[in-house]
Amino acid sequence: KNQVEQSPQSLIILEGKNCTLQCNYTVSPFSNLRWYKQDTGRGPVSLTIMTFSENTKSNGRYTATLDADTKQSSLHITASQLSDSASYICVVTPNTGNQFYFGTGTSLTVIP
Amino acid sequence: ETGVTQTPRHLVMGMTNKKSLKCEQHLGHNAMYWYKQSAKKPLELMFVYNFKEQTENNSVPSRFSPECPNSSHLFLHLHTLQPEDSALYLCASSQSTGTYGYTFGSGTRLTVV
Numbered sequence: 001k002n003q004v005e006q007s008p009q010s011l012i013i014l015e016g017k018n019c020t021l022q023c024n025y026t027v028s029p030f031s032n033l034r035w036y037k038q039d040t041g042r043g044p045v046s047l048t049i050m051t052f053s054e055n056t057k058s059n060g061r062y063t064a065t066l067d068a069d070t071k072q073s074s075l076h077i078t079a080s081q082l083s084d085s086a087s088y089i090c091v092v093t094p095n096t097g098n099q100f101y102f103g104t105g106t107s108l109t110v111i112p
Numbered sequence: 113e114t115g116v117t118q119t120p121r122h123l124v125m126g127m128t129n130k131k132s133l134k135c136e137q138h139l140g141h142n143a144m145y146w147y148k149q150s151a152k153k154p155l156e157l158m159f160v161y162n163f164k165e166q167t168e169n170n171s172v173p174s175r176f177s178p179e180c181p182n183s184s185h186l187f188l189h190l191h192t193l194q195p196e197d198s199a200l201y202l203c204a205s206s207q208s209t210g211t212y213g214y215t216f217g218s219g220t221r222l223t224v225v
Contacts, residue, residue: 004154032213034213036216041200041218041219041221042218042219043114043116043118043202043203043204043216043217043218043219044155044202044216045114045216046213046215049213089155099157100157100214102154102155103154104152104153104154105154
């Protein structure tokens with residue numbers, strides 16, 4: 001069964017600290033994996049997209065890694081800011097069809 | 113703005129009302145989607161349209177009726193909803209294959225009373 005699991009479910013960190021969010025998936029065959037940031041009451045916004053052959057990709061203070069062998073991805077946020085408070089959703093796309101598999105998300109709260 | 117616009121942003125309706133949600137994109141995408149997001153649950157795919165043709169209906173109750181008059185516009189017609197239908201309804205669009213990622217709208221927060 002194709003699944004995407006994220007951890008932790010929620011996280012609270014101090015402003016300026018780093019954190020890492022995890023995404024494990026069983027989707028196969030695999031096409032790409034994306035991390036989205038979703039502010040409360042808004043639609044998700046894409047942060048990074050990684051294909052099978054990519055191990056790491058950065059977008060400012062966000063760095064995503066991918067291990068296609070173990071089917072794991074992580075999103076590392078450095079020097080967190082209050083505006084980073086949001087839900088972070090991992091989305092995996094298989095090679096076939098228009099289906100996308102969503103994780104339940106990690107709710108991140110950055111406190112001053 | 114992401115290029116996908118949803119209206120209204122908020123909607124409160126009674127169980128006997130009829131209302132419609134609208135989604136519009138000018139990104140040149142050929143596929144459009146409706147998703148439902150309830151609290152503490154993953155996004156749930158409702159409908160997929162590819163080149164104006166419905167390609168997927170994910171066992172959605174008939175009280176939700178989609179309409180796609182062209183590749184740029186998508187509607188979700190609502191009638192006789194239940195309180196458990198209260199959620200954030202998200203529209204998204206993508207190139208037809210979806211492999212290049214897709215763009216979400218800001219969503220419509222629906223409350224059924």
